[in-house]
Amino acid sequence: MALPVPEREPVDYRSMAELLKDQVPGLSVEEAFDMFSAVAPKGWRVELIEGEIHVTPPANGEHEEIVSEVTDQVVQRRKEQRIRSYTGIGLFMPGASVSGKVEPDIVLAPKGSFDDQAEYHDPSAVLLVAEVTSRSTAGNDRVKKIRGYARAGIPVYLLIDRESEEAVVCTEPSGEDYGAKAAYKLGEVVPLPDPLGFDLDTGRF
Secondary structure, three states: OOOOOOOOOOOOHHHHHHHHHHHOOOOOHHHHHHHHHHHOOOOOEEEEEOOEEEEEOOOOHHHHHHHHHHHHHHHHHHHHHOEEEEOOOEEEOHHHOOOOEEOOOEEEEEOOOOOOOOOEEOHHHOOEEEEEOOOOOHHHHHHHHHHHHHHOOOOEEEEEEOOOOEEEEEEEEEOOEEEEEEEEEEOEEEEEOOOOOEEEEHHHO
16 A cells, blocks of 8 residues: 655654554554565664554664674674674564564574574574664663563563663563663673673773
8 A cells, every 4th residue: 555755754654654554444563564664764673562563763873883882892702602793683572562573783692593584583592682772762672672572581681771871781581571680880891691701891882
């Protein structure tokens, strides 16, 4: 279904998602999600979190610098264990909500964990997911994604909260939350638990 788009004006994909749901009889949230995933411009992120479609514009430079720095530190320290840092990997977590399809900022997993043709992957091999907050996504990162990642049993969730200037390491997933959370001020060294077992220097962000 083609929707009219005003010329030379930014497209409000969030409003369009609601329009699709209201105007197309019988269109499920999953179907609307698939449609928006197919037409979203390059660099935009489309996620299905707790039954709601979230469309996020490309991140700013500071966000990407932090993501790159975390990735670089992982590569430097974990070559011998063949742990890879992935960006742009989709995770399929139906147990995390009615339907869950998310794209974390960073996914750490053993090399070869996502060596298939799937667009969204089983999260069972994931060792850590990390999210770097942006104004448009901070609420999801602090609340909904904690619930989703815990339900999926992901061992470590690293939340790098730019607004509160903290890095929060969440471990021991149980039910809808993590049993242990340790907060560090950005600029400090953040110890990551086994099987990662190395310190993340947030002073380099």
